[in-house]
Amino acid sequence: MSYLDYSLTEVLxxxxxxxxxxxxxxxxxxxxxEETKDLNxxxxxxxxxxxxxxxxIDSARKQGDKLGILAGVPIVLKDNINYVGTKTTCASKFxxxxxxxxxxxxxxxxxxxxxxxxxxxxxxxxxxxxxxxNSAFGAVKNPVDPTRVPGGSSGGSACTVAAKQCxxxxxxxxxxxxxxxxxxxxxxGIKPTYGRVSxxxxxxxxxxLDQVGAITRTVEDNALMLNVLAGRDxxxxxxxxxxxxxxxxxxxxxxxxxxxxxAKQFYSDELCDDVKNxxxxxxxxxxxxxxxxxxxxxxxxxxxxxxxYILSSAEAASNLARFDGVKxxxxxxxxxxxxxxxxxxxxxGFGKEVKRRIMLGNYVLxxxxxxxxxxxxxxxxxxxxxxxxxxxxxxxVLISPTTATPAFKLGEKSNDHVAMYLSDIFTVPVxxxxxxxxxxxxxxxxxxxxIGMQIIGKHFDEATLYQVANAYELAHKEGQ
Amino acid sequence: xxxxxxxxxxxxxxxxxxxxxxxxxxxxxxxxxTLEQVDAINKVDVSNVDLLESTVDADTQLxxxxxxxxxxxxEIVANAPDSQDGAFLVPITxxxx
Numbered sequence: 001m002s003y004l005d006y007s008l009t010e011v012l013x014x015x016x017x018x019x020x021x022x023x024x025x026x027x028x029x030x031x032x033x034e035e036t037k038d039l040n041x042x043x044x045x046x047x048x049x050x051x052x053x054x055x056x057i058d059s060a061r062k063q064g065d066k067l068g069i070l071a072g073v074p075i076v077l078k079d080n081i082n083y084v085g086t087k088t089t090c091a092s093k094f095x096x097x098x099x100x101x102x103x104x105x106x107x108x109x110x111x112x113x114x115x116x117x118x119x120x121x122x123x124x125x126x127x128x129x130x131x132x133x134n135s136a137f138g139a140v141k142n143p144v145d146p147t148r149v150p151g152g153s154s155g156g157s158a159c160t161v162a163a164k165q166c167x168x169x170x171x172x173x174x175x176x177x178x179x180x181x182x183x184x185x186x187x188x189g190i191k192p193t194y195g196r197v198s199x200x201x202x203x204x205x206x207x208x209l210d211q212v213g214a215i216t217r218t219v220e221d222n223a224l225m226l227n228v229l230a231g232r233d234x235x236x237x238x239x240x241x242x243x244x245x246x247x248x249x250x251x252x253x254x255x256x257x258x259x260x261x262x263a264k265q266f267y268s269d270e271l272c273d274d275v276k277n278x279x280x281x282x283x284x285x286x287x288x289x290x291x292x293x294x295x296x297x298x299x300x301x302x303x304x305x306x307x308x309y310i311l312s313s314a315e316a317a318s319n320l321a322r323f324d325g326v327k328x329x330x331x332x333x334x335x336x337x338x339x340x341x342x343x344x345x346x347x348x349g350f351g352k353e354v355k356r357r358i359m360l361g362n363y364v365l366x367x368x369x370x371x372x373x374x375x376x377x378x379x380x381x382x383x384x385x386x387x388x389x390x391x392x393x394x395x396x397v398l399i400s401p402t403t404a405t406p407a408f409k410l411g412e413k414s415n416d417h418v419a420m421y422l423s424d425i426f427t428v429p430v431x432x433x434x435x436x437x438x439x440x441x442x443x444x445x446x447x448x449x450x451i452g453m454q455i456i457g458k459h460f461d462e463a464t465l466y467q468v469a470n471a472y473e474l475a476h477k478e479g480q
Numbered sequence: 481x482x483x484x485x486x487x488x489x490x491x492x493x494x495x496x497x498x499x500x501x502x503x504x505x506x507x508x509x510x511x512x513x514t515l516e517q518v519d520a521i522n523k524v525d526v527s528n529v530d531l532l533e534s535t536v537d538a539d540t541q542l543x544x545x546x547x548x549x550x551x552x553x554x555e556i557v558a559n560a561p562d563s564q565d566g567a568f569l570v571p572i573t574x575x576x577x
Contacts, residue, residue, distance in 0.1 A: 331561035379526035
């Protein structure tokens with residue numbers, strides 16, 4: 001057994017007991033990265049820096065110094081998170097050579113907790129996509145079946161954890177970008193409540209929806225990561241000044257007496273049989289453990305995707321206006337004047353999907369259409385949010401499939417952007433409502449592909465999500 | 481709602497993006513399809529929705545306006561495609577006399 005087969009929590013115990021060193025872990029991770037490099041999960045790695053830092057932590061541990069709760073654990077950041085002195089490319093040609101002059105708060109918190117950052121994960125360009133095929137540096141492959149996509153946009157982040165190249169990673173989730181790849185790769189991923197984790201230093205896609213979250217191999221690991229990440233940050237005005245509980249406190253408590261909401265809108269005809277059967281088994285299991293299943297109605301759920309494409313594209317068009325070939329990133333080599341410099345730099349620097357979103361965004365924001373699209377979508381967002389808030393007066397969590405199907409084949413949807421957008425149909429409403437949601441593996445398809453369930457909770461009630469997920473995970477560990 | 485070639489050309493200009501004739505024609509189709517899809521928002525009754533009410537649970541807090549260390553000009557222009565003396569270098573934007 002390799003140390004890479006342990007969970008983050010288990011390997012921390014081994015580190016603290018002196019049974020393994022951080023240096024050994026970093027070396028094992030880099031060996032695995034080399035063996036599995038065809039997955040194309042990482043855009044950059046930092047072996048020398050990681051080894052140096054691992055040795056420092058090992059020697060501090062030997063001396064009995066007080067260490068952070070993640071001390072010595074190798075982790076990976078999504079390539080849209082700034083970490084000083086490293087490249088942050090957003091998997092875009094535009095930022096191919098961009099070097100972070102500062103560190104994002106989420107990365108700083110992991111660093112301060114002693115985590116060893118070993119690299120940055122591939123992603124869909126500027127986090128726009130559901131298959132990780134929109135990367136300027138090539139598609140990522142699913143480690144379970146390399147002919148399939150890992151999901152997106154945090155495809156590299158999910159892949160690197162599933163392939164055991166590291167013990168945890170950070171992703172970002174605007175419409176499902178942590179949960180969909182976690183589901184496709186068979187790992188655990190959280191989209192925390194909007195405002196729970198600071199986005200300072202994370203390249204913005206749609207600022208009213210973006211959240212940072214962790215991807216791990218177990219629920220307990222994920223809770224531990226959120227303990228480090230959550231909290232108010234004065235550099236992000238949208239981060240909430242709400243107390244951060246110990247997210248591991250509700251683990252091992254079971255689900256007896258909890259009310260689990262089942263909304264029929266999440267169990268539509270689009271579900272493939274394997275996913276439907278897995279979810280039915282999940283719900284039966286929770287019932288047998290003493291949870292109560294409650295029927296919930298979310299009548300406007302099917303409009304969430306439309307709201308999402310209006311709001312996220314509008315915000316993306318605005319956020320990406322800063323990429324002009326002047327301040328940072330790529331500048332076209334030939335241009336006639338400064339305006340032509342903008343046109344040429346943007347046209348050459350952005351990929352197709354990014355251009356598509358910018359065009360849609362500017363359409364819905366343009367004069368004459370703003371009220372019909374953007375303002376209307378903001379109003380519908382409020383209706384959807386209220387439906388979730390009302391639902392949580394009747395239940396503690398909602399359980400749904402994370403995706404309607406397991407991972408699809410590379411290339412299968414890359415020429416059909418409407419089909420691709422439908423991949424996020426169950427995850428998008430969560431971002432629209434601002435509530436937290438955790439994707440957890442809950443079985444495999446007849447082809448052996450991972451299936452994920454999504455546990456959705458009340459605003460700022462991530463602790464209950466971990467409780468519900470942990471109960472299932474403990475009872476369904478391999479070999480049990 | 482359908483989109484015309486002129487709409488796409490106008491949008492491209494607003495977006496500071498250039499497209500070939502072929503790409504422009506493709507955008508006409510794509511945007512029309514997407515707009516049909518997003519038309520779903522019109523199914524929802526929003527007559528009672530107050531947009532001014534905050535959707536963020538916690539009150540927004542402003543930080544104190546204090547002077548703190550920040551990046552130097554050199555650190556900032558380090559990523560610029562072209563710079564000189566700690567400033568961004570751009571083509572002439574105002575015509576010479």
